[in-house]
Amino acid sequence: MDNEENKTAGKIESLVIFKCNCRCVMCSTGLQIDRSLNNDSYQSIRPYKDIIKDIDKAVKMGAKGFAFSGGEATLRKDLPLLIRYARISGLDHIEVQSNGKMYVYEAYCRKLIKAGANNFVISFHSCQENIQDKIMGVPGTYKQAVQGMKNLNSLLNSPNGCESPASGGGVKLSIRSSITPKTQ
Ligand code: SF4
Numbered sequence: 001m002d003n004e005e006n007k008t009a010g011k012i013e014s015l016v017i018f019k020c021n022c023r024c025v026m027c028s029t030g031l032q033i034d035r036s037l038n039n040d041s042y043q044s045i046r047p048y049k050d051i052i053k054d055i056d057k058a059v060k061m062g063a064k065g066f067a068f069s070g071g072e073a074t075l076r077k078d079l080p081l082l083i084r085y086a087r088i089s090g091l092d093h094i095e096v097q098s099n100g101k102m103y104v105y106e107a108y109c110r111k112l113i114k115a116g117a118n119n120f121v122i123s124f125h126s127c128q129e130n131i132q133d134k135i136m137g138v139p140g141t142y143k144q145a146v147q148g149m150k151n152l153n154s155l156l157n158s159p160n161g162c163e164s165p166a167s168g169g170g171v172k173l174s175i176r177s178s179i180t181p182k183t184q
Pocket of ligand 1: 020021022023024026027028029030070071072098099123136
């Protein structure tokens with residue numbers, strides 16, 4: 001196992017929300033997302049204390065990392081607080097999985113990095129705008145995600161950008177792609 005693999009070994013992934021501002025054709029949590037629509041009684045945002053329990057459990061299991069997944073994790077208003085908790089709990093790899101739409105707001109990117117997020121994984125399925133938006137089911141997603149990646153990238157590469165307190169300031173941006181019949 002090389003250093004990189006060691007860093008991400010034992011990562012625990014937590015589904016923190018079943019709401020999303022996209023409607024991807026291949027979404028594995030789509031059923032829960034649809035149940036949450038116009039249904040206030042459906043628990044589409046997991047309680048804060050439950051996520052804290054997930055983080056505590058990850059630490060107890062000796063995990064090196066924790067990933068906030070969903071649904072769309074950035075739709076949780078308390079995400080920076082949860083990231084901070086994971087950070088002070090001693091987890092090295094703190095990952096946010098997202099469609100990237102919220103990263104169009106640079107101040108928001110800065111907030112997550114300052115809280116301790118050091119791995120940003122963005123769903124990005126095509127370099128063609130119309131295909132990406134078709135796969136993700138919402139027009140404008142491509143433009144927002146591209147601007148979001150530019151924002152993150154400039155923060156990560158700027159000497160005066162904000163450093164994550166986790167892992168000595170090393171912050172990574174990566175994309176995750178799915179191949180679908182609509183992919184080109
Ligand atoms: S961005 Fe993720 S959670 Fe949202 S619809 Fe697409 S696959 Fe599902």
